[in-house]
Amino acid sequence: MSLRTCRNIFLVGPMGAGKTTIGRCLADILHWQFVDSDHEIEARTGATIPWIFDVEGEEGFRRREAMMIAELTQQQHIILATGGGAILRPANRQHLHQRGFVIYLETPVSMQLERTAMDKNRPLLQTPNPEQRLNDLLRIRDPLYRETAHLIVPTTDGCARDLAHKIVNALP
Numbered sequence: 747m748s749l750r751t752c753r754n755i756f757l758v759g760p761m762g763a764g765k766t767t768i769g770r771c772l773a774d775i776l777h778w779q780f781v782d783s784d785h786e787i788e789a790r791t792g793a794t795i796p797w798i799f800d801v802e803g804e805e806g807f808r809r810r811e812a813m814m815i816a817e818l819t820q821q822q823h824i825i826l827a828t829g830g831g832a833i834l835r836p837a838n839r840q841h842l843h844q845r846g847f848v849i850y851l852e853t854p855v856s857m858q859l860e861r862t863a864m865d866k867n868r869p870l871l872q873t874p875n876p877e878q879r880l881n882d883l884l885r886i887r888d889p890l891y892r893e894t895a896h897l898i899v900p901t902t903d904g905c906a907r908d909l910a911h912k913i914v915n916a917l918p
């Protein structure tokens with residue numbers, strides 16, 4: 747798929763990869779609308795993600811996320827930052843891969859840890875050993891990010907804006 751024929755750009759990757767931050771920069775550069783599926787779920791539900799996890803469990807959140815991905819991927823000319831676990835459901839992977847150009851922001855666990863250390867809004871990281879949790883999640887999810895993506899971009903070098911420019915230059 748080339749950008750000319752592609753309707754959307756979808757960002758996938760783990761917590762702290764920079765999907766939200768780089769997504770906003772991409773939207774600025776390309777003059778496309780920025781949408782964050784986590785934020786849309788919160789707005790639609792009228793509750794925070796930690797609250798949804800508390801009350802409905804992870805399964806309840808994944809159900810809401812699947813409905814949101816199915817809906818948002820039908821739009822055109824959006825930059826969509828997905829949640830870190832959006833690639834878990836096969837239907838989500840299919841919608842993302844078929845309806846837009848998918849970029850995997852590949853990020854080592856050490857960097858995810860640094861970038862998420864101050865933030866208490868990620869329920870899966872509220873554990874005594876977040877490093878172990880991130881390693882466990884990445885082991886399962888890395889192949890799914892790869893399978894879904896059309897392009898893989900490491901996020902280890904450069905600030906979010908530089909990476910966004912690099913991505914625009916790398917688009918087919």
Ligand SMILES: Nc1ncnc2c1ncn2[C@@H]1O[C@H](COP(=O)(O)OP(=O)(O)OP(=O)(O)O)[C@@H](O)[C@H]1O
Nearest residue numbers: 760761762763764765766767829830861904905906
């Ligand atoms: N390339 C980068 N260099 C330095 N800091 C970054 C970079 N990308 C993101 N950050 C910082 O890391 C933190 C997490 O980034 P962000 O919220 O965009 O990640 P995310 O992939 O959307 O995570 P989540 O899946 O939890 O929503 C933010 O504070 C952001 O400013």
Ligand SMILES: O=C(O)C1=C[C@@H](O)[C@@H](O)[C@H](O)C1
Nearest residue numbers: 761784795829830831868869
């Ligand atoms: O990696 C995950 O499973 C998650 C990442 C966040 O973006 C949120 O979607 C939520 O905290 C779950």
Ligand SMILES: [Mg+2]
Nearest residue numbers: 765766784827
């Ligand atoms: Mg995000």
